[in-house]
Amino acid sequence: MLTLAEEFLERGVETDIVLTTTEGELADEVPPEARVIDLEASRILTSLPGLVRYLRRRQPPVLLSAMRRTNCIALWARALSGVSTRIIVSEHNALSASTSQSSWEDRALLSLMRFTYPSADRTVAVSEGVAEDLCRSVGLCREAVTVVYNPVLGPGLAEQATEHADHPWFSTESNSVVLGVGELCEQKDFSTLLRAFARVRERRPAYLAILGEGDKRSVLEREARRLGVSDRLWMPGFVSNPLKYMARASVFALSSRWEGLPTVLIEAMASRTPVVATDCPSGPHEILEDGEYGRLVPVGDPSALAIAIEEALEGHVQPAPRSALDRFRRDAVVDQYLDILSTVV
Template sequence: MGSTRKRIALFLPTLAGGGVERGMVSLAQGFAERGYSVDLVLSKAEGPYLSKVPRKVRLVDLRASRVLTSLPGLVRYLKQTRPAVMLSAAEHTNVVALWARRLSKVPTRVIVNVCTTVSQNFQRTSLIRERCLPFFAYCFYPWADEIVAVSYGVADDLSRFIGLSRQRIRVIYDPVVTPSLLSLAHAPLDHSWFSPENSPVILGVGRLTVEKDFPTLVRAFACIRARRPVRLVILGEGRERSRIELLIRELGVDSDVSLPGFVANPYAYMARAAVFVLSSIWEGLPGVVIEAMACGTPVVCTNCPSGPAEILENGKYGRLVPTENVDALAEAISSTLDTRSNPEFLRQRASVFTVENSLDQYLKLFRV
């Protein structure tokens, strides 16, 4: 048990509906259950996961319009509260956390978590602020007490791309599999497509953003749908929704595709899907793949940087295909639909990525 006098802070922009936010809430709950005082510090307290913050965790709202403008508030928080350690996640947030510790002149240990493949973000964005991030990481990440990557692929990429010593980067997998996941997987699901007598359902889950590349999944689905009865459900919300909806109409598959948006319990969908598909161009460690495996659902993934090959052990636990390849994805999905799966085999692999494993490794790093 940790001492209640030891305070752990977790710093995020918001609690938007993504894997990073879900993971940080799980860590906050886990640290609190082990007896630590925990603050979840947000640039702005908004997002669907606010309702998931446990009562034992103190929510600190810096009331800023963006991450950068939360710097003064974070400095004040550090001076007043002086937590033993602060964990931040996501690139902009990490830089602000390091600046705040330097300006506040407190002895708080700062751990930065790198959760995406930095080189891919740089190469595929036209936003100036995004293209500046590798430079900021090169300049300021050395200020961190510890640098954590969510996968070995992310760690290797970060080291190569910004010239950081690989020995400085530790790998801790995200806290994906929670004690409540299986109970939520068996919760009732109010969606008629998932009844046993209906056509099999292909499932995708994630923010509707460019890097998730759902258009490739939609095109692959259209190829499969031309040959057999099947349906597609994509859970998530994002700025690419209108583009995806237009493509669905153009391909003439709108009667067999459903985009329900963000849902509080995706596990009930995962447990009932015939196959889960990740179509991303790049990732860090795609937790949705692990969650689907924990539900016993077969998976098909693009072999994108980084994470899928690590999770699936280079194809041992599910098919891997090249990114942005419609034909290869369609073939892999069809083959998976035609192959009898072993749910327990998948669950066993998913058990590596539990909250308890992540908590143990972070607490060793925190030295609290």
């Protein structure tokens, strides 16, 4: 959303950025030209009154929302405010894979989505897989959902990739470094990556770096000790610029159980790094064009992932061509969003 806002502003589109709170890791990345509205809410649900007041006061022609709870709140706020603001909601993850029927919170959210999403003026999904899954889960017809990929590739990408990677493993091409990037959580399934890496280590010298933070850190550290690879594992936590490591890694590995359109996979491809990924719902299959631009392996299969990593380390997985990435260019994606905005105003 911040990337879209920045591009809108550069093209002369007046843009407000409405935040539940201005605190967080990405607060410093808000474009300075944007008008920032802080709803000063402790959670998304409690932002409803503030959003209603904002809509009544500013009456923007269009509100573009992302994330499920935020989408529901935005549609609810419009109904309560009585304004004519058009609402475009966007879905960024595979709904069925990321929710659980055993969780009352997930069941309640799904019911709320089924009630509110049909009232959106347009619905956007970040991949074909996400669109199809959303339609099945919420009951929308497929024609009601437009697929627009994320604006991943912008003008600053190449510069970020050339920054110094301040870790000795990345200082020489003779090192075989496997790289994973993402939150240390169930979705990313770095446990499978660790087990795959342990198999790779049985046959060749290699290192594993996992960039990200999350509640599975201690679990992963214990697993690394159990597998005997702690001395070849580096987990520095959240890294603001992972591209400098991607550009110097031997292979990028995505081990996720589910996704929407994994940005890190696209960034790794843009860094000219060979990639391997689980064929999870959804995104990797589309990004890699059914395995044409990287290896696809079954979800949760460390043996298959290890084989794919070794193939990449042996030079059998080629970096993706530039032409494979045109659909993720920032300018092209923003053009699509502006076309959508023009149809609802």
